[in-house]
Amino acid sequence: xxxxxxSPRHEVTEMGQEVTLRCKPxxxxxxxxxxxxxxxxxxxxxxxxxxxxxIDDSGMPExxxxxxxxxxxxxxxxxxxxxPRDSAVYFCASSLTSxxxxxxxxxxxxxxxxx
Amino acid sequence: xxxxxxxPLFLSMQEGKxxxxxxxxxxxxxxxYWYRQDPGKSLESLFVLLSNGAVKQxxxxxxxxxTKARLSTxxxxxxxxxxxxxxxxxxxxxxxSKLTFGTGTRLQVTL
Numbered sequence: 001x002x003x004x005x006x007s008p009r010h011e012v013t014e015m016g017q018e019v020t021l022r023c024k025p026x027x028x029x030x031x032x033x034x035x036x037x038x039x040x041x042x043x044x045x046x047x048x049x050x051x052x053x054x055i056d057d058s059g060m061p062e063x064x065x066x067x068x069x070x071x072x073x074x075x076x077x078x079x080x081x082x083x084p085r086d087s088a089v090y091f092c093a094s095s096l097t098s099x100x101x102x103x104x105x106x107x108x109x110x111x112x113x114x115x
Numbered sequence: 116x117x118x119x120x121x122x123p124l125f126l127s128m129q130e131g132k133x134x135x136x137x138x139x140x141x142x143x144x145x146x147x148y149w150y151r152q153d154p155g156k157s158l159e160s161l162f163v164l165l166s167n168g169a170v171k172q173x174x175x176x177x178x179x180x181x182t183k184a185r186l187s188t189x190x191x192x193x194x195x196x197x198x199x200x201x202x203x204x205x206x207x208x209x210x211x212s213k214l215t216f217g218t219g220t221r222l223q224v225t226l
Contacts, residue, residue: 033214043203043216056213091157102146102207102214106157 023092138204
């Protein structure tokens with residue numbers, strides 16, 4: 001099992017540019033989560049999907065953020081336009097609720113730096 | 116709004132010593148997780164506690180849950196350097212798999 005795969009691992013961009021983060025969940029998992037981690041705010045849940053359908057996006061900070069899950073094996077988190085305060089590590093995680101609700105498997109994260 | 120608080124936020128301890136990390140949460144939940152994060156790395160699930168009085172142990176770590184007090188503890192016995200990491204508790208709420216994470220406790224075990 002390859003685990004949750006995220007790309008890119010690191011991204012440095014300039015303010016105003018569009019950023020797209022990608023995630024491939026573990027095959028068969030029915031939930032997918034996007035978290036953001038910063039020193040100041042800790043781990044924040046941005047949005048999560050169940051069977052590719054967005055369930056709760058109340059954590060998405062602004063309209064500049066959007067997330068999609070077009071199929072069971074792929075999700076994107078887009079920031080447009082990016083701002084310096086978006087600099088953080090973005091984690092994608094997936095879980096299988098039928099056997100272990102709440103046991104999330106995290107990807108390695110995408111470290112975003114917006115200059 | 117659910118709040119999950121941990122203390123201490125930072126813990127420096129010598130090898131061989133014992134200590135406890137506390138996790139308090141503000142709403143009813145019967146499922147609590149502990150995760151570990153090494154510096155610059157991802158998060159890894161350590162324990163899931165499913166009911167009041169649940170206790171789980173692995174190696175030098177033991178976690179317990181008191182749902183009436185809304186409190187979980189992570190006890191470290193005879194700490195070793197390899198335990199240095201940040202530990203998070205996380206509370207499951209609602210019918211979905213929505214986890215709310217605590218603030219994290221950064222543990223540093225010195226030689």
